[in-house]
Amino acid sequence: MPMRELRQTIDEVYHCEIGRDKAYKTIRKAFNMIKGSAEVQYSFFGESGDNPKFMRFYCCLSPLKNGFKFRCRTLICLDGCHTKGTYPGQMLIAIGMDPNNQWRPTTWVVVEKEAKEQWYWILQLLIADLDA
Template structure:
């Protein structure tokens, strides 16, 4: 089990806990030896007395279930904290060929910049469900939802062009929103590289993991980490 603390900030009675990185050796070994090189990232608020963020790195097992790799506790979600996490994760997983790896997230705060700094050559996907939540604020309705998902699910550039044309004919303003969204390679199947062997479009891996640790997030930090560790050992 790899546990890394950052030094406490402050002096004397004013010392303040900053960050902690945790990775179980068996989970790391399982990812490196047997699992596809796709990793989902997420961050959630701690709900107990001691505030902060629990970041997570989750991958998919051979049955497309969730397989956690690492989970740090940080003071807030920003570029500095994500970069700190990614540097440790990159060392743990011995990431050398960055082009081999794919990451997906809900457009977490600061993650784009951190990936560009630490792992600039990896593929990065955006969760389409998260994109749709932003889309429907200005363009609600089932017909538009179906057309947006048709675009994201297009497996060839020809199908992508056809789906985009259908959206433009139906609602030009919604079409312009999609045109101005992040580049196609981040969230359309037609532009995904094939080496990952996964066409996943949503960040459900992290959502599933977070749903199983709701009770733990209400606890003090050490208690929370122990509850997560015990739960994962039972699951394994």
């Protein structure tokens, strides 16, 4: 339920107003009760007593990989952007150009920071995936 709708419903049903912060916290709490919080989800990765930390995620789907190998030009562009929120980091992407001069994603990666080590890791996996 959107925040505006929640505030309006509470005003109509209970004849009282709540602030935006209270409505946001209520929606967030309900969402966490339904879907679970990120902290709980991350706890499934570790054993009891451990404090696991997500470092990297690499994704190269077969249809995108095959599309690049058989349809795109032999040019790969690399770019990245910052991710914000509870778990900040970097999202890095490799894209190729198809015969219609349109960019197509090949691989995307989430890393803890953008540095030579992360780019080296990504390029090793990308080369292996593309059989280059």
